[in-house]
């Protein structure tokens with residue numbers, strides 16, 4: 001059965017126009033008012049789908065319920081101008097008719113909006129055809145809803161609100177097109193992030209890297225660190241002795257109150273992380289000791305050409321080197337930000353060869369220049385066994401099945417966090433470009449406003465992290481590098497990145513600006529976004545554009561509690 005037994009009628013079509021969030025233009029949304037007979041067991045929910053006949057024979061338009069209000073005919077004109085006694089009398093009468101159940105005087109006004117799909121005899125298709133006012137509006141049955149909304153055979157990420165059906169998504173596709181989690185503080189962003197990561201580890205082959213500035217994921221995913229090959233990476237040193245390290249772990253991490261009863265178990269788990277060599281101290285080079293990049297080399301060569309003290313005979317050779325460098329970078333897809341490495345040496349040798357053929361003297365500046373660059377490259381940076389960002393990038397890209405899959409990088413110092421993330425993204429991207437592989441890698445950035453703020457500053461390194469993350473979002477997909485970002489205010493974010501995300505998880509966003517931005521990005525009605533204000537902790541609106549779901553239908557769901565999953569995982 002495709003439809004529920006009750007049906008309603010389309011009474012009004014309203015078009016609502018408002019200025020866009022940035023105030024530069026305007027957007028319109030179609031809102032439909034449908035009346036459905038009231039009965040006590042009428043099952044309506046925000047998010048319920050409806051079908052209404054259209055001008056095209058055999059084609060119905062799909063609408064999504066954004067709100068509904070019970071109405072009683074007896075009260076339509078009941079306002080303060082009517083004497084109090086009469087008002088009371090009328091309302092008493094109305095109250096008893098609600099209690100009695102069905103009556104022709106009562107109905108439900110349902111506010112719904114079109115989601116861009118039509119239902120025809122051959123199935124669903126994208127489109128819009130105006131519906132016929134006055135015609136009947138049917139409610140999609142649970143099974144029809146499930147078939148239309150959920151991804152068959154997908155990964156369950158919670159239950160559809162009010163429908164008690166599992167919400168299944170195409171997790172691989174969600175990964176590919178990047179994800180965003182947006183909600184007011186305390187709405188459950190970290191909790192949802194952690195439970196999504198569990199599913200990524202379980203149902204995909206992706207590796208996951210969490211840039212954790214609030215030091216919370218080591219606890220939220222501690223069972224996962226034990227279950228999978230993982231590394232807990234920290235910019236602070238832990239004591240060698242596992243039981244001392246355990247004590248330090250418990251001191252420096254917040255264990256949520258709900259887990260008070262298993263605090264010792266969490267301590268045991270932490271101890272086995274240290275015993276199992278799953279913890280690493282991350283070496284951060286002192287500030288300012290940045291490595292030379294390909295861009296720096298280009299600049300150095302250019303300045304040799306421009307330098308008035310460079311002998312004329314050498315300038316064409318420097319120009320040749322510049323040209324070859326440019327060609328080499330283009331052929332090998334090397335960006336200016338990539339760290340200079342030994343792959344450039346043959347190029348330098350070729351330039352020396354040309355210089356020698358040209359008969360330049362051994363002490364010409366071009367030879368000095370080339371040999372100093374070569375010696376820079378071949379001098380291993382203070383060779384040590386320290387685990388640094390380069391080793392981390394190598395581990396992340398390692399395709400061996402026994403290599404680590406989950407990397408929790410704890411970065412409580414914000415400036416350091418931004419610098420490290422930028423450099424990690426550069427290393428991973430440039431290595432991926434040179435040695436392509438389709439092993440997916442997911443970067444998780446909680447508190448994303450710290451890495452990609454609306455206004456970036458050089459001083460606090462946010463310029464670095466913001467441009468690296470922007471690049472990751474724009475170009476990552478080609479290299480199977482994906483991102484999940486989470487933040488409490490969209491307004492604080494570099495909005496360039498928002499268009500790159502195709503899956504949004506939204507919970508309560510108190511500021512109208514933030515909600516408007518989402519409705520404009522996806523063409524979802526304001527009325528529906530406003531309903532996120534009623535969501536409780538752990539309840540979400542999933543909006544996807546050609547990513548997580550078979551059809552682009554905004555769907556409300558309640559997420560599992562990660563802490564319950566953690567508890568089960570530790571048993």
Ligand SMILES: Nc1ncnc2c1ncn2[C@@H]1O[C@H](COP(=O)(O)OP(=O)(O)OP(=O)(O)O)[C@@H](O)[C@H]1O
Nearest residue numbers: 184185186187188189190191192537538559560561
């Ligand atoms: N799906 C859920 N089911 C039950 N409880 C939840 C759920 N999600 C979150 N919570 C609880 O709500 C509280 C806040 O969750 P969380 O820390 O994930 O919020 P947040 O949005 O990340 O907050 P912040 O903005 O401070 O980072 C936690 O105590 C958590 O256990």
Ligand SMILES: [Mg+2]
Nearest residue numbers: 189190191446
């Ligand atoms: Mg959080």
